[in-house]
Amino acid sequence: MRVAYDITSIDGQPSGVGNYTLHLLTHLLAANSGHEYMPLSNRPTCPTPLSAYAAAPASRAFPSRMLWMQCVLPGALRALRPHLCHYTNSIGPLFSSCPYVVTIHDMTLSLLPGYHPWRKQLLVRPIVALVARRARQIITVSEHARQDVIRVLRVPAERVSVTLEAAAPCFRPSPNDEQQRVRAAYRIAGPYVLYVGTLEPRKNLVRLVRAWNALRRAGKINQRLVIVGARGWQDGPIFQTVRALGCEDAITFTGYVPQGDLPALYSAADAFVFPSLSEGFGLPVVEAMACGTPVLISSAPALVEVAGGAALQVNAASEPS
Template sequence: MKVILSIDAVRFPLTGIGRYTYELARHLQGSSEITDLRFFTGKKFLPELPQVTEEAGNQHKLKQWVQSSYVATEAYRLLMPCLKARALRGNKDFLFHGPNFFLPPFAGPKVATFHDLSPFTWSECNTPQRIKYLQKELKKTLKYADALITDSEYTRQELSSYFAWPIDKIHAVPLACGPEFHPRSADELTPCLQRYGLSSGKYSLFVGTIEPRKNIMALLDAYAMLPMSLRQHYPLVLTGYQGWRSEDIHQKIKQAEKEGWAKYLGFLPAEQLPLLFAGARLFAFPSLYEGFGLPVLEAMASGIPVVCSNSSSLPEVVGEVALMSEAQDINKLSELLAQGLQDDTWREWAIKKGLERASVFSWSLCAEQTTHVYKKIMVSSS
């Protein structure tokens, strides 16, 4: 098989979709079933998979400017597909994979990965112009794709139901986390944690984009219900890229920081994140909606017990290992946070079972299952 993989998402900040694209690209390079793998970004092919910088460059600043302007967004939406189509001419014997929802005009077989339906079902969690852009482009993807990939069975069923798409043409391929997420000794963690004024096993952790969909306000409210002595002994540490409508969330975090039981670290370099996970006593993730929920998997792989919501795809990822509640049930969430911090019997069980659960997921398996999808598309289109 000959495959063109779009790697537009492999850029700063490397959030969930960027990490998926990068790891998929890296592992597809070792596939014996792919004879020619080409990486495509913007309107050009790249000779190799790029490394992601840890700082915002000019390209990231330009993207932010485009997204802030309706005229610029529409100009980009109308012009870029034409430029991509021109660059892709003469490659219809390749299969094109858009791992970040989008598909450009392309004469050969096409598949796109839909990570979630938030642009349609959670449209209040982004700017109106960004939502309009996403909805227009994703509907085009649905019109032209030969097949779709989702990160979870939950999203597969949701996608089929919402758009009346044939379920047999949607394939659930679970994500994974890298080997850098694993249990570590306190001595190994000390240099990194000291930089942030933290100690191993002495804090709870949230990792994710700071935005309403992650339900951080509810997490802060639930944490505030714990005894002050417990909160100060195990402060809530939050890290993630600043997202849409985050002003009220940051204000609430600052108030908790003043009270001495929370700390926001900003967006951390990729190499520090596994250390922060491994040093936590508890991982808290009460998200309202996820297409997969990679942070809970990274926590389990790091040997950290998990408290999360029972929404969307999260139960599919954690199985029976995590303590779960309704996302908006603040009283129950607070009870589970207290149990997760203090119940040593449950914690010992959760650490052991979490490591077992995490071992089921791997990027090599993700790439293998993705290749199977490619084969099905190539057979049906021949």
């Protein structure tokens, strides 16, 4: 079977959906199932380990993933003639006859619209609904996300399947010398509490900074806060809060960190905190656990499901909590 596989979420700094997409295809290729996989990308090159595989042609005229999917990809699929497509990040072309499955990671675009750019609400949200209704099967990443998909998109339950995510094999306790190397590389001194994820409103980082600073001021903790992740939409209030509280010297913003350094950062942390308001899965929670790091999560249902009772929980809407 020829399977066209959407890798548009993979870029030079993969995280979240990009890591899901990359690692799933890597393991599908390693399975040697006899199927032929054809990566679909709006970029001219495919990242390792996909560099040996040809992808659908990129178009300089449509750098936007969504526009490329609607305007360029249908013609590419007619030329490639796959038996099946797998769209890995909620959307696909509306005008293509190729049968497909789609992975929908969460429904926050519908359930928490205020935490997404208005253009995404206006353009992407209706496409997600249309693509879901035409899909042969919808894949999602947790039972909570599955129930959200069924309820919000009004699709039959039998057409929605759960495939849980997993931490990559590199996530395991790191030796002390590796921890020290990474500490030095990112200039992290002393004990610390760690967050990993994109800097955006849905991740609840303003409240995290305020709660952590209150505990530090009260003398209840002595750990610095290390925030790992690329800058995202409307991340300005996070930095404004840090400046207003006067705690710049006690917080480290590393920016994006490649996967190879993350296990040591997790391993060296006193605790990992993930206070997100909503998630479809919450892969950093599993990564931290795999590295032997104590985990503190919000009470968001998907995080509670994924943690399986092995993490402390707090009310994401309450700083005292």
